[in-house]
Amino acid sequence: MSRTDSVAVAGVGMHPWGAWGRPFVEYGLVAARAALADAGVGWRDVQLVVGGETIRNGYPGFVAGSALSQALGWQGAPVASCYAACATGAQALATARAHILAGLADVVLVVGADATPKGFFAPVGGDRPDDPDWLRFRLLGATNPAYFGLYARRRMALRGSTEVDFAAVKVKNARAGSLNPNARFRAEVDTETVLKSPMVSDPLRLLQICATSDGAAAVVLTSEEYARRLNKDAVRIRAISAPTPTYPRTVPDFPYLASDSLAAAAPAARGFRESLAHAAYEAAGLGPQEMDLAEVYDLTTAMELDWYEEIGLCAPGEAEKLLHDGATALGGRIPVNPSGGLSSFGEAIPAQAIAQVCELTWQLRGAAGARQVAGARAGVAVNQGLFGHGSAIVMGRA
Amino acid sequence: MTDGIPAAPGTEKWFREGPDGFALLAGRCTSCGALSFPPRTIPGCPDPDCEGLEQNPEPLSTSGTLWSYTDAHYAPPPPYPRPPDAEFSPYALAAVELTAERMIILGQVAPDVPNEALRVGMIMELTPGTLVSSTGVEERVWNWRPADHFEDSGADVEAYSAYSSASEEASA
Numbered sequence: 001m002s003r004t005d006s007v008a009v010a011g012v013g014m015h016p017w018g019a020w021g022r023p024f025v026e027y028g029l030v031a032a033r034a035a036l037a038d039a040g041v042g043w044r045d046v047q048l049v050v051g052g053e054t055i056r057n058g059y060p061g062f063v064a065g066s067a068l069s070q071a072l073g074w075q076g077a078p079v080a081s082c083y084a085a086c087a088t089g090a091q092a093l094a095t096a097r098a099h100i101l102a103g104l105a106d107v108v109l110v111v112g113a114d115a116t117p118k119g120f121f122a123p124v125g126g127d128r129p130d131d132p133d134w135l136r137f138r139l140l141g142a143t144n145p146a147y148f149g150l151y152a153r154r155r156m157a158l159r160g161s162t163e164v165d166f167a168a169v170k171v172k173n174a175r176a177g178s179l180n181p182n183a184r185f186r187a188e189v190d191t192e193t194v195l196k197s198p199m200v201s202d203p204l205r206l207l208q209i210c211a212t213s214d215g216a217a218a219v220v221l222t223s224e225e226y227a228r229r230l231n232k233d234a235v236r237i238r239a240i241s242a243p244t245p246t247y248p249r250t251v252p253d254f255p256y257l258a259s260d261s262l263a264a265a266a267p268a269a270r271g272f273r274e275s276l277a278h279a280a281y282e283a284a285g286l287g288p289q290e291m292d293l294a295e296v297y298d299l300t301t302a303m304e305l306d307w308y309e310e311i312g313l314c315a316p317g318e319a320e321k322l323l324h325d326g327a328t329a330l331g332g333r334i335p336v337n338p339s340g341g342l343s344s345f346g347e348a349i350p351a352q353a354i355a356q357v358c359e360l361t362w363q364l365r366g367a368a369g370a371r372q373v374a375g376a377r378a379g380v381a382v383n384q385g386l387f388g389h390g391s392a393i394v395m396g397r398a
Numbered sequence: 399m400t401d402g403i404p405a406a407p408g409t410e411k412w413f414r415e416g417p418d419g420f421a422l423l424a425g426r427c428t429s430c431g432a433l434s435f436p437p438r439t440i441p442g443c444p445d446p447d448c449e450g451l452e453q454n455p456e457p458l459s460t461s462g463t464l465w466s467y468t469d470a471h472y473a474p475p476p477p478y479p480r481p482p483d484a485e486f487s488p489y490a491l492a493a494v495e496l497t498a499e500r501m502i503i504l505g506q507v508a509p510d511v512p513n514e515a516l517r518v519g520m521i522m523e524l525t526p527g528t529l530v531s532s533t534g535v536e537e538r539v540w541n542w543r544p545a546d547h548f549e550d551s552g553a554d555v556e557a558y559s560a561y562s563s564a565s566e567e568a569s570a
């Protein structure tokens with residue numbers, strides 16, 4: 001892919017994650033103003049606002065692009081609003097990038113913000129038996145952690161992973177998160193604390209499952225030419241991929257109740273999760289061996305290990321070894337979740353994929369402070385969410 | 399055999415009861431034969447290369463291997479039913495790969511089977527289950543339970559000899 005397919009990350013900003021109990025627009029404003037200031041771009045110079053939807057208020061049109069634009073003061077720029085579950089932020093970034101690459105805009109503000117209730121995520125209310133998300137709760141009581149428990153147990157059976165392996169992921173991420181002022185959970189934890197935390201969905205305990213959080217992240221994306229005018233040398237998005245699954249699906253991805261039958265149709269060479277990073281690597285002309293760090297969607301500790309293999313950091317079955325060798329810790333060969341990950345942040349859905357890009361940006365600028373990955377030149381971020389959504393973003397220094 | 403318990407909401411066409419036995423009903427595409435579970439309510443086929451619009455109901459096989467399992471230590475939020483004044487009853491969930499169709503189907507595990515009795519790779523079979531709605535009404539669903547005569551399928555993982563001792567403990 002040619003260099004002209006890159007867009008510049010001119011500015012990034014976040015509102016710290018937490019359980020603040022205030023309106024999401026307030027967090028979004030803080031993040032947006034921080035990103036604009038970081039870019040040296042005025043609000044009136046923004047030509048498009050892309051908002052990641054929160055579903056909390058029930059009105060997607062109310063809550064994202066327009067809510068943020070109104071809060072910043074209407075200045076006439078068009079808005080777009082995106083919902084793609086956990087990949088919402090990536091879809092918002094992809095929309096911004098497409099406008100820039102098509103020459104329709106030079107400066108785009110991308111914002112995701114959420115205020116989440118405590119406890120399990122639940123589907124929208126009412127009797128809605130045509131919604132698989134409603135059905136899985138109504139018929140099975142299959143919460144998100146229940147699906148995560150299924151995947152974790154599957155990993156234990158196939159790979160021989162143990163609770164202690166999973167706990168080591170939490171210990172690693174908590175250590176990184178303790179160095180991140182935007183993280184919600186900043187205390188280090190030890191293995192014993194993880195293994196004594198309450199069981200939620202066997203084999204996963206409370207400290208192995210990400211919390212739900214309030215937070216916001218924003219990015220100012222610009223064209224290459226505009227970045228030169230701003231004198232912003234640093235960081236580029238090389239590729240964003242957001243493929244959907246291909247038939248036949250081999251795994252019962254949440255919120256679905258079944259996989260597809262493999263009796264008559266052969267699955268693709270790569271599963272859905274493997275296909276995410278693969279597509280981004282292909283588009284960027286870079287491979288996993290060229291990545292210096294990764295931000296992966298650690299909805300659970302077990303899932304972080306799955307990602308190591310699915311984004312090509314190691315061969316299938318070798319994630320535990322990579323972890324225990326220290327390769328994925330700060331100071332290791334390929335640090336994973338140097339931000340502290342979802343483990344330290346909790347999930348603020350529409351903000352989370354944007355937050356991954358904020359972290360990659362700070363790392364690639366060499367501005368990540370105590371959690372800096374030395375000499376980082378390229379990185380990848382991946383996530384997966386409900387309804388066949390997922391994304392991967394490859395970034396690099398200019 | 400049918401005991402007259404009505405199907406849970408949304409599942410009216412998802413299983414059959416009666417003299418031929420309890421079975422889940424998939425939709426089979428009349429053009430290409432692709433299976434869908436749950437059966438589609440909107441015309442179409444899961445195969446992107448098929449333009450078929452119709453599906454016929456077809457019973458799925460009723461046994462397979464345990465792909466994975468988990469349980470719930472905390473009450474899930476609505477719409478999971480919670481009968482009035484009822485304590486939360488913990489439950490296990492199973493993902494079972496049907497041997498014939500090679501399709502993984504989730505379901506609750508029969509309530510008398512403890513989570514400790516489950517092992518990935520063991521043979522599971524389908525059985526009728528009952529949910530109690532938030533208004534106290536019984537509803538028919540499907541459950542999974544270990545097959546009466548445990549045998550390891552050898553399909554994907556090592557044998558799990560712990561099963562028998564676990565089930566002895568569970569029944570003790």
